[in-house]
Amino acid sequence: MIEQIRGGVTAAAGFLCGSTSAGIKNPKAPREDLAVVYSELPAVAAGTFTTNLVKAAPVRVSMEHISSGEARAVVLNSGNANACTGPDGLKDARRMTVSAGLVLGVAGEEVLVCSTGRIGVRMPIDRIEEAIPRIKLSNTASLKCAKAIMTSDTFPKEIAVRVETPKGVFHVGGIAKGAGMIDPNMATMLSVITTDAKVSQADLKKVLGGAVEDSFNRITIDGDMSTNDTVIALANGASKVRPPLALLREAFDAVAQTLARMIVKDGEGVTKFVEIALTGAASKEDARKAAEAIANSTLVKCAWAGGDPNWGRIMDAMGYSGAKLVEEKVSIDYEDLPLVRGGLVTDTPWKKVQAVAARKEFRIGVDLGLGKFSHTVWTTDLTEEYVRLNLGE
């Protein structure tokens, strides 16, 4: 049985966290911007990182450190992405891991690092090194840490679950920050997920990979993939429970999907949450292409912002998506209302479909009628407010 509980990233036994203010973005107007998540026991670690070829320094350092398969802590900051910062940036990211390691009594190589915020600006590494020792760890600070890593997010994102098994209880929990993009540069999707389940590194990797595929990799707000996107999982075995992999995956899914939905709902200027369930594609890749083309179409998203169930723009987006498509076989539903059949608009009363598109949350089912492959994405509308927030300087 999977039950939602409080505690976020410290819901699992043996995990502590804490945060403080390092004045990273602006030392004159300090806010909490530095956090540490720590496992009291050795933990196996897995991570998924941005596939953007422009990778921020913390991504490069974390990829290097995680290759051992183990980690004891993650140090995270907002206010500066440490991206496009060259060799100096790499040095700064390494210094962050070493400083956190010194305070925690572990090696720098056992610490991972995540940054989010401005691009192309040196980290104020002295202020960070000064601040790290001030962080007080506890098992009640998860929400505070979730707040410290916020950038344009309007609310902190955390979730945890308690799972009962015949062999005992284990926990999975996490924190995340949003994929919204902010003035003057880009932000990032970051998440740390912890569990006290016993699991091998290889299995943790498998479970995390699958869970990310069905959550964070399904969400798209503006189609722009950041240089810093990172999801890290730590498993310390403190529960002494080794759950069946399917159950562990279910718990990870619950945590990752909740965090991913929170990120979409907190996207910049977002007024609608839209699920696109694409089925009937000729291949898995086609299903993904068609669903993402709809989700990323500026025109489709603008239509939703206006409450317009514009099926023509949906057809058009799929047509240029690169996916195999036979116009005459396409079906489109808004919730349970058939809007397109055989590529042609049905006689479903337009007002009924409009009423669905006017909701704050709705589901669009698209069937290509060509095969058995499917893909689901979660996306949003595109509003004037989004443009306003991203005008830059």
Place this chain on the structure above:
Amino acid sequence: MIEQIRGGVTAAAGFLCGSTSAGIKNPKAPREDLAVVYSELPAVAAGTFTTNLVKAAPVRVSMEHISSGEARAVVLNSGNANACTGPDGLKDARRMTVSAGLVLGVAGEEVLVCSTGRIGVRMPIDRIEEAIPRIKLSNTASLKCAKAIMTSDTFPKEIAVRVETPKGVFHVGGIAKGAGMIDPNMATMLSVITTDAKVSQADLKKVLGGAVEDSFNRITIDGDMSTNDTVIALANGASKVRPPLALLREAFDAVAQTLARMIVKDGEGVTKFVEIALTGAASKEDARKAAEAIANSTLVKCAWAGGDPNWGRIMDAMGYSGAKLVEEKVSIDYEDLPLVRGGLVTDTPWKKVQAVAARKEFRIGVDLGLGKFSHTVWTTDLTEEYVRLNLGE
């Protein structure tokens, strides 16, 4: 010598055109919405059509008719795209060619058809058939025709050139309508180019293909490719001049590039015209991918709208473009100002770069430092006004 002249699509000898009002979108508020371009002599024909897999009926019919390599006329309408209209739509498109053919005294198969406007709505074919005979052809009606095919365009688009050669004079001219997308459905890029040069069908195809590649295929406003995009070229040889192909291509380039720039400048809600000249890519395909990723990035476009030369977002967009990229080798210039070298921001005064990004028109040079391939695109910013115009119903 290539010289710009008046006359648009009728600047070339032997071409006539005319337009009328058929009340296609709204019979109660009629406007000119139907046009015919006609060659008094037999003409060879070439066309480039949308690669969207959802192709409107007029696109399918024109592709069929143009396969003969010859055509005498093009009938065009605004107000209805005749897309996603099934077998009925195909019938309507064919009826338009037959009706125009009857009036012009040519076979329906010698007539091409272009439509733009609402998607998924039956053509008011009776009103169109009634209106076609009312069209008066002349060699002074090009601008009137350019107006008749406008949808969300704010100005008609036409251009013509006169080319002197040692063997005599020939002309190339054209009309076009914009790629902006409009309420409640999508619009389209349409263009008809005429010439009185003597040229074989195979050569015309080559010349048009090259000219389209370097003009209409370079422009991107919102990354959405329409179901109806069509460029048609007719060459009737009336000048009796068979120019060298390079010269004909130069004349076609002048016409097509002028029309393409007009389309970008008239994009919905557009306040800036941006040329992205990408060089140093490892392959032609990589050059295109990287340039288009920048041009289509919602975040980059929003930054420009705010006059922000946001190089971080440009780096990010190239990073996920799929093009080969080595961060440390990237250079970015705003006009002649070096902004990024070796993947790092330079010390060029930020105010100077901002002053460039504040202009209504500017050029960004991006060099990947990996090879000898290049690609240039023309694009725009993304404004709140764009979103407002595309909110749909």
